[in-house]
Amino acid sequence: MLRGVSLRLGDGATALLGPSGAGKSTLLRLLNRLADPDSGRILFRGEDIRALDPRELRRRACLVPQLPAPLPGSAADNVRFGPSLVGRDVSVERSLELAGLSRSYADRDASRLSVGEQQRVMLARALALEPEVLLLDEPTSALDEDAREGVERTLADLVARTGVSMVVVTHDRGQASRLASRIVELAGGRLADGPAGVAAP
Numbered sequence: 001m002l003r004g005v006s007l008r009l010g011d012g013a014t015a016l017l018g019p020s021g022a023g024k025s026t027l028l029r030l031l032n033r034l035a036d037p038d039s040g041r042i043l044f045r046g047e048d049i050r051a052l053d054p055r056e057l058r059r060r061a062c063l064v065p066q067l068p069a070p071l072p073g074s075a076a077d078n079v080r081f082g083p084s085l086v087g088r089d090v091s092v093e094r095s096l097e098l099a100g101l102s103r104s105y106a107d108r109d110a111s112r113l114s115v116g117e118q119q120r121v122m123l124a125r126a127l128a129l130e131p132e133v134l135l136l137d138e139p140t141s142a143l144d145e146d147a148r149e150g151v152e153r154t155l156a157d158l159v160a161r162t163g164v165s166m167v168v169v170t171h172d173r174g175q176a177s178r179l180a181s182r183i184v185e186l187a188g189g190r191l192a193d194g195p196a197g198v199a200a201p
């Protein structure tokens with residue numbers, strides 16, 4: 001449940017920071033219409049998102065869920081799936097590589113990869129859609145420290161290399177400041193007080 005949240009998310013990387021139950025995932029889901037607000041509206045580049053085709057919106061603002069849920073089949077099958085739905089071509093190798101996986105992963109059964117590798121397959125799957133914005137829900141919560149650092153490096157490289165924007169949900173203030181140039185803080189379904197939670201201009 002979110003209340004009275006008014007903010008503007010700019011290009012680049014923004015972190016949504018807050019404790020469990022703060023409303024971080026809810027806010028992320030609102031951004032690509034996995035949920036709709038009871039009141040208020042959400043604009044994407046000036047357009048009300050309810051006026052956009054949900055599939056096109058989810059391609060442009062693509063959500064990577066907290067827990068990897070690969071489709072049956074190989075990593076390459078996973079990467080090709082989204083683009084095939086919207087009739088787009090995809091370079092499997094490039095998507096995997098941007099997500100930090102070598103091409104040798106392409107033919108591996110996604111369900112047999114480690115959670116960290118699956119997380120990267122989910123990222124590659126999102127990148128294959130060439131989104132404008134990646135919505136990442138706690139992208140490292142299931143990972144150990146080494147894997148977490150690897151994914152953080154991959155995400156930082158991605159923003160620098162591709163210009164994709166990111167909204168990263170995290171409960172880890174350190175991760176928020178490592179990954180994002182702006183931190184939006186939520187608590188109890190509202191923007192938290194203090195400079196970090198203040199809505200943008």
Ligand SMILES: Nc1ncnc2c1ncn2[C@@H]1O[C@H](COP(=O)(O)OP(=O)(O)OP(=O)(O)O)[C@@H](O)[C@H]1O
Pocket residue numbers: 001018019020021022023024025026027171
């Ligand atoms: N569809 C829903 N209907 C009613 N309440 C919901 C719904 N989805 C989530 N909530 C409630 O809204 C609050 C925020 O949930 P949300 O999943 O956004 O938290 P979060 O900040 O992502 O927490 P976590 O760090 O544990 O993932 C919780 O109290 C949750 O129970």
Ligand SMILES: [Mg+2]
Pocket residue numbers: 024025026137
């Ligand atoms: Mg959550």
